[in-house]
Amino acid sequence: MYTTNIIFASLAAGPLMNLINLYLEVEEIQDFTRKFVKIALAHYYDSRRKSKHLNQNKMYQMPEETSVPKSPTLKKKQKVVVQNPQKKFQAQKRGQIIEILKEIINLGDRDLNEYLL
Numbered sequence: 001m002y003t004t005n006i007i008f009a010s011l012a013a014g015p016l017m018n019l020i021n022l023y024l025e026v027e028e029i030q031d032f033t034r035k036f037v038k039i040a041l042a043h044y045y046d047s048r049r050k051s052k053h054l055n056q057n058k059m060y061q062m063p064e065e066t067s068v069p070k071s072p073t074l075k076k077k078q079k080v081v082v083q084n085p086q087k088k089f090q091a092q093k094r095g096q097i098i099e100i101l102k103e104i105i106n107l108g109d110r111d112l113n114e115y116l117l
Helices: 006-023 027-056 085-106 110-116
Strands: 065-071 074-081
Touching: 006 027, 006 085, 027 085, 027 110, 085 110
Parallel strands: none
Antiparallel strands: 065 074
């Protein structure tokens, strides 16, 4: 669930890291953390693949840049970048995965970090 729901992930990250940090010595928590990392990396690579596919897929035709008035009263125009919502979602998902993996690495557990490398 952590890697599939952006809102849930941001709420769950703190308590999840607290539990991992407190009980990392316990074998079951180490197993859980390894499995979590494995799943998180799989979701990360799947998200990268989907993002690349969205770049190649021309079915979603939305301009990358467009000019819009800065304000209804001003005539000066400002460039606004419009992004595909799926690309934005995939980027947010990858960012959250990177953050949680970075926190796990920063715990400094040698065995776990060797597993990650």
